[in-house]
Amino acid sequence: MLRKLLASAAIGAVAALSFALLSNLFDSSIPRGQAQAPTVKRSTPRPLTAVKAPPAVLDGLISQAKRAEVADLATAGTAGNLAFGRSIVIGRSRSGAREAAIIDSDGHSSFMTPAQIFDHSPLAVFSSQAGTAATVRAASIAVFLRPEVARVAVEEANGSTHDASAITWPTGGYASFTEVAQDPSRFPRLVRAYAANGALLATQETRIGPMCSPSEASCVR
Amino acid sequence: MTLASKRGYTWPTLRQALLRLVFCAVGIAIALAATSHRGFGVLSGAENAYATCATTDYWNVSWCIYNPHTGVTKVRMCCSTTQGTYTVTDPAGYVIKFLHTTGGGTWISAPDVRSGQSWTFYQVAATDKLGCFNSQDVNIWINCRRANA
Numbered sequence: 001m002l003r004k005l006l007a008s009a010a011i012g013a014v015a016a017l018s019f020a021l022l023s024n025l026f027d028s029s030i031p032r033g034q035a036q037a038p039t040v041k042r043s044t045p046r047p048l049t050a051v052k053a054p055p056a057v058l059d060g061l062i063s064q065a066k067r068a069e070v071a072d073l074a075t076a077g078t079a080g081n082l083a084f085g086r087s088i089v090i091g092r093s094r095s096g097a098r099e100a101a102i103i104d105s106d107g108h109s110s111f112m113t114p115a116q117i118f119d120h121s122p123l124a125v126f127s128s129q130a131g132t133a134a135t136v137r138a139a140s141i142a143v144f145l146r147p148e149v150a151r152v153a154v155e156e157a158n159g160s161t162h163d164a165s166a167i168t169w170p171t172g173g174y175a176s177f178t179e180v181a182q183d184p185s186r187f188p189r190l191v192r193a194y195a196a197n198g199a200l201l202a203t204q205e206t207r208i209g210p211m212c213s214p215s216e217a218s219c220v221r
Numbered sequence: 222m223t224l225a226s227k228r229g230y231t232w233p234t235l236r237q238a239l240l241r242l243v244f245c246a247v248g249i250a251i252a253l254a255a256t257s258h259r260g261f262g263v264l265s266g267a268e269n270a271y272a273t274c275a276t277t278d279y280w281n282v283s284w285c286i287y288n289p290h291t292g293v294t295k296v297r298m299c300c301s302t303t304q305g306t307y308t309v310t311d312p313a314g315y316v317i318k319f320l321h322t323t324g325g326g327t328w329i330s331a332p333d334v335r336s337g338q339s340w341t342f343y344q345v346a347a348t349d350k351l352g353c354f355n356s357q358d359v360n361i362w363i364n365c366r367r368a369n370a
Contacts, residue, residue, distance in 0.1 A: 056343045060303065064341065106321055106330050107342035116335065119314050126316070126333040132326060133292075207356050211331075213290050220292040220320065220354065221274075 042168045042175065045074035045090060052078050052085030053103045061089060061101060061108045069094045070111050076100065076167040077142065080180030084130055086140035088176045090169055098172050102126055102142045114146075114174060122146035123193040123202040133212040133220055139187040140180045141206055147173030150196035157208075158185040282306075282365035287317075287355035294320050294352030297345045298369050304345045305370035308353055310336040311362040318356045324348030331356075341370050 051058055065073055070091035077088035087103045091111065099111040117124045124144040131137035145152060145166055155161045166175035181187050187208050193201045212219035274285035274293055283293040297304050306319045318331045319340045331354060332340060342351060353365035 054343070060341055060343055102332065104330050104332060106344065107332070107340055109332065109334065110339045110341075112338065116338070119335070128318075128330050128332040130328050130330055132328055211290050211292075211354065211356060216290075218326075219290050220294055220322070220326070220352070 042166055045076045045167055045170065046078070048073045048075060048089065050075040050078050051087040051089060051103055052080050052082060053087060053105055053108070054082055057103060057106070057108060061103055064101075064108070065089075065091055065111065068099075068111050070099050074170075076169060076176045077178040079178040080105075080138075080140060084138045084140070084180060084182070086128065086142055086178040086180055088142050088144075088167075088178055090176070098169055098174065100144070100176065104128060104140070114144075114172065117144045118146060121202045121204070122149050123152070123191060123204055125191045125204040125206055127188070127206045127208050129208050133218065134210045136184065136187065136209060138180065138182045139206075139208040140178065141188050141191070141208075142178045143176060143191055145175040145193060148195060149175070149193040149201060151194040151198075152177075153192045153194070154179065154188050155190040155192070156181075156185065157187045157189050164191075280364045280366050282352045282367055284364040285362070286360050287353070287363050288360060289355060289358045292318070292320055292352055292354030293365065294322060294350035295367065296324070297347065297349050297351055298367055301369035302343065302345050303370045304342045304351055305339055305368050306342065306351050306353075307339040307366045307368075308334060308336065309364040312336070313361075315357050315359075315361055317361060317363060318354040320350070320352045320354050321345070322350045324350065 048058070062073070065071070070093055072092045073089055074091070075087055076090045079086055083105060085105050088100055089103055090098060090100045093099050097113060099113055100117065101111045102109045122145065126142045127139065129136045129139045143152065143164065152164045152166060153161050154164050164177050164179065166177045168175045179188055188206045189208070190203060190205055192203050195201050274283040276283055282295050287293070308317065308319070310317055314335070316333045316335055319334055320331050321329045321342050323329065323346070329349070333356070334340060345351065351367040353363050355361045355363060
C-alpha cells in the first residue's frame with residue numbers, strides 16, 4: 001500500500017516537473033518583446049447615464065437613435081467631465097447589427113456601423129481638441145478595437161506609455177474606450193494595438209496638437 | 222453638292238461624328254456640374270483653391286481643396302442653436318475635422334470625422350462658427366455644410 005502511494009507521488013512529481021520544464025521551454029521560444037504581452041483589461045458596457053455630456057446633448061443623441069431605429073443604448077467608454085468630456089454610446093439597429101456614436105460636451109456624431117468606423121485596420125482612433133488653432137488646452141480620443149486586438153497601449157506626448165482599459169461590446173467582439181487629457185504632456189500621441197501573441201497589429205497617430213503651421217498664424221477663415 | 226460630299230464625307234459618317242461630339246460635350250457638362258455642386262476630389266492634385274473656396278446652396282460652408290492644416294468656418298445658420306454639420310471628402314478615406322469655434326476663434330471642439338459622416342452640435346451661440354478643417358498633411362477636397370438641426 002505504502003509502495004503504491006510512494007509510486008503515485010513520484011509519478012505526480014515527475015509530471016509536474018515535466019510540465020514546468022515544457023512551459024519554460026515554450027515561453028523561451030517567444031521573442032522577448034512579445035513574451036510579456038498582457039491582454040487588454042476588459043469590462044462590460046455601463047448604463048447610458050454614465051455618459052459625460054450635458055443633458056441637451058444626451059437627449060439629442062437619444063432622439064437621433066430613435067430616428068435611426070437604434071435601440072439598447074449603453075455606454076462603451078467615458079472620460080472627462082461635462083465641460084470637456086468624450087464618451088462612446090453603442091446600440092443595436094433593427095437588423096441586430098451593432099452601431100456606435102461618439103459624444104462630446106458640445107455635440108455628437110451620427111451612429112456608425114463597424115464598417116464605417118474601421119478603415120481597413122483593426123484600430124480606429126478619432127480625436128478632438130479644444131483651445132485655439134495654435135494651442136491645445138484639452139484633448140480627447142475615442143478608440144475602437146476589432147476582435148483580434150488583445151491589448152492596446154497609448155503613448156503620451158511626454159513619451160510614457162500606458163495600457164488602456166477597453167469595454168467589450170455585447171456582441172461582435174468589438175471593444176472601445178475614450179480618454180481625455182488636460183495636461184499637454186499627457187496628450188495621447190500614438191495608439192498601438194497588439195494581438196494576443198504580442199504582435200503589433202496597428203499603430204495610429206492621434207494628430208493632436210497645434211493645427212496652424214508656424215508660417216501661417218491664422219489657418220482658419 | 223455640299224462641302225462634305227465634295228470631301229468624300231457621307232451623311233451617316235457626319236451624323237456619327239456629330240453624335241460623338243454631343244455625347245462628349247454632355248459628359249463634360251455633367252462632370253463639371255457634379256464637381257461644382259456635389260463634387261468629389263477629382264482635382265486632388267490641383268493647386269490650392271483656398272483663396273477661392275466657393276459655396277453653393279447645399280455646400281454652404283465651402284467646397285474646395287483645403288491645403289494641409291487649413292480650415293473654413295461660417296457663422297451658425299439662422300436660427301436654431303442645434304446645428305448639424307455634414308461633409309464629403311475625396312475618396313482616399315482621410316479623416317478630417319469638424320470645427321466648432323467661438324466668434325473670437327477659440328476652438329470649442331474639433332472632432333475627427335470620415336467622409337459622409339455628420340455631427341450635431343448643441344447650444345451653438347449666434348456668433349459661434351462651424352466648419353471643416355484639413356488636419357492631414359496632404360491636400361484634400363472637402364465639401365462642407367452646416368444646417369439647422
